[in-house]
Amino acid sequence: MAQGIALAGDIVVIRAAALILRFLKAKDRDTFAHSLRTASVAKIIGRALGLPQKELRLLRYAAALHDLGKLEIEPSLLKSTALLGPEQMTTLRAHPLYGARLVESYPPLRTLSTIIRHHHERFDGRGYPDGLAGEQIPFLSRIIAVADSIDAMAHPRPYRPSSLSRQQILKVLEQEAGCQFDPRIARTAMELLLGGKLVWGWHFGQIAGENGADLPR
């Protein structure tokens, strides 16, 4: 987990994160909206897992900024609907490293670096960038991985024009528990979905009109 070093004070962190999100919004509106929705979903899962306030705060900011490394990637690649070649995949898959490096360079956000770096690791060790497995992966990164995937499935993507239904998402979470996802976190997300706590459109509406300054609290 990413304990040990606290985030800097509220105002500094909120302003820095809001600025980064404004850059992201200017560059790629879809990634911006996805980032805020992922933060909202991650927060709901984190609460259900009983995370203390300090960890929840780290989780919200890391989730909101998890894809900031895409700032360093060509928009045409981010929006490509074609099947990507190996070189393009390598470039795209570098975004967790780029994002980690960006927050590492700014001390008030440095604590988020490791969490962001590992948000595409898989529980079975077949993810990237480091191929970490199980509890080697920071816990908050494992929560973001689930929230990130749920939001990706619930909305159209450049490579998949239609979203998945709640039933289809539940099926993926079940199938991937212990493979792509931490089984405990996947089960918690399934319970939230089945209990109506994660409702499409609802958590997006909570995000105050996509205003980068209105980070999820």
Ligand SMILES: [Fe+2]
């Ligand atoms: Fe990502």
